Amino acid sequence: MRKKIVAGNWKMFNNLEESKELINGILEKLKNEKVNCDVIICPPYTSLSESAGLLKGSVVKLGAQNMHAEDKGAFTGEISSSMLKSAGCEYVILGHSERRTIFNESDDDINKKVKKAFSAGLKPIFCFGETLSERESGITNEVVKRQVTEGLKDIPESDLVNLVVAYEPVWAIGTGKTATPEQAEEVHSFVRSLIKELYSETAAENIVIQYGGSVKPENAADLLSRKNIDGALVGGACLKADSFIGIIKSA
């Protein structure tokens, strides 16, 4: 039985004060809830250390939204895995479509980051997903297969226990257009069979596959009730304590 994971990707929202306010709001509301899933928040870098302090002793875990693949060096503006670890992160989102498209990250770049995250003891939340034109051209599975195969290249099966993967169709991100539970389930089931092909039946059975793209309290329960949908990676709806808690309750 896979445990569901609800993660909030804050993207470039919330300065330090706003971050503290949102975290306090989430923790306050969670006090009255019986939480049956793992909960992760991924604030911007500048709020990570402070967030780690606020989250100590709570059920909410901390993640970052990106990192560099090198340990250190002359990479102005970048952040390393050890910086994230020492700021209190347990998870790191890698390969988000906004990183792939706006910042031109390739499958190979992302693969290097995934490897580095594992070696640093961080758990990657590895994202992939097709664009609208790729879906309309009927190549969704082909694109997803390439992204997953290349992104996880040379990753040993023993690392998979610390991996979360997230299917985020690009056309559903921030658009209000959610993939239907059937559309999402179809890709999730395909990815599970791909993991079986690349690794083993046990690896496929155990891997946690989140869905992301316009998840809201109103559609979360339906999505999360599908056999192969093991959680949600939430953007817009995680920026308000009430809607984030609503999704956690659905899980």
Ligand code: 13P
């Ligand atoms: P939205 O929930 O705003 O569509 O964003 C999804 C996302 O990109 C999470 O990583």
